[in-house]
Amino acid sequence: MGKIYVIHENDEWTLHLTKRLDELKLPYEVWNLNEGSIDLTEEPPEGVFYSRMSASSHTRGNRFAPEFTATVLDWLEAHDRKVINGSMALKLELSKAAQYAALSRDGIRTPETIAAAGKEEIIKAAKYLNKTSFITKHNRAGKGLGVQLFHSIEALEDYVYSSGFEEPIDGITLVQEYIESPDQSIIRCEFIGGKFLYAVKVDTSGGFELCPADACQIGDQICPADGEAVSKPSFQILANFHETIIEKYENFLQQQQILVAGIEFIKDKDGNLYTYDINTNTNYNADAEKAANVYGMLELANYLKRELEIPYFYHPYALSK
Incomplete structure (x- = not known):
């Protein structure tokens, strides 16, 4: 049966889950993937692997935790381990x-949105969007990163070319219509x-x-x-x-x-x-x-308990074996 493995990069957020796992007396192990290594020639342990990797990890100094997590998830999935929120989920998270x-x-x-790389392209995107009010946000975000409200192109230009401009970690800024x-x-x-x-x-x-x-x-x-x-x-x-x-x-x-x-x-x-x-x-x-x-x-925690007890081929999103 193995145990529950919690993949993460932030101990403070993970404690709320492990507290519940302790209450239910479940076997578990936490993997903080801010750093580490895996032997790709070895098989992963048996169990259920739950990824809590966050798009905002870089704001806590964990710049490459998502990239390392992607490597670990590929390894787990290649060995047909049961992964909760695997590589497809991580792609959307980021x-x-x-x-x-x-x-x-x-x-x-979804709100009308344009993805832009480069300051001039951000301005062009806002002009093309042609909305009275619009917002910017980071593509890889969380924590409200880069979220700003503008009511004119001039205000956007002042922000983008100022020292206060927040550079997105992946270089992509989203320009989006403002829904009030x-x-x-x-x-x-x-x-x-x-x-x-x-x-x-x-x-x-x-x-x-x-x-x-x-x-x-x-x-x-x-x-x-x-x-x-x-x-x-x-x-x-x-x-x-x-x-x-x-x-x-x-x-x-x-x-x-x-x-x-x-x-x-x-x-x-x-x-x-x-x-x-x-x-x-x-x-x-x-x-x-x-x-x-x-x-x-x-x-x-109760869901992870059930998943630990169910053979993999009964997993709701698993491919037929």
Whole structure:
């Protein structure tokens, strides 16, 4: 049967899961892939391998953790190990452009977006987009990296050619139409085992220094993933949540072989729904979960327990053997 292997690069985020694994008395091992080595001539151990690699790892000094993780996942998959959020999931985690392409291919609406490499190309992209208001964001992101709101090309030029311009780690900046929510909120849908768990409403009135994707605020503010209370933004799990998009999300996750994820959408004043982010390294807000009496990491630990007990050929996304 083996054990559960948790692949990651951030001990603080991983502790919330290992605490639940300890509660359930499950055998597990954590692999921090910020650095290390693997013998490609050897076979991996038996067990279930769950990747929590994050697109924002470089902000914590772990610049090449995603690249090393990709190597490890290829090794595991080549030996037919059961991998939760494997190489396909990592590809989408590391590129919002790849997310939008995949979502659009499945008929899921996304904001109009142009990927640009180079400062002049960013300006050209905004002119071509031709929107009254637009935002920029990093392609490999998380933590709200590079998210800025602009109401004119001149304001964008001032930013891009200033010392305050944030260079994206992969050199790609996304220029995207600004979708304004009437009540300044977004909805984040959580999935475990590819199935919908709950939806949480996130108050975004605090501005664009917010990353609802991993429930973190930027700068000196507190990350709700650490379980401490925050005043803004507020997170509220929605009871009896119903949206037809959920079925589309589940189908999408199955096709992309993503088993654990948070998917975010926003609605404009006319009720049009836009999906704008997929986070395969999802965290959960402690205060919101306590109020709703539902706990994502506990559900995840129980899911990994079941996967450890099920032979690989019964795995829902596995190819037939």
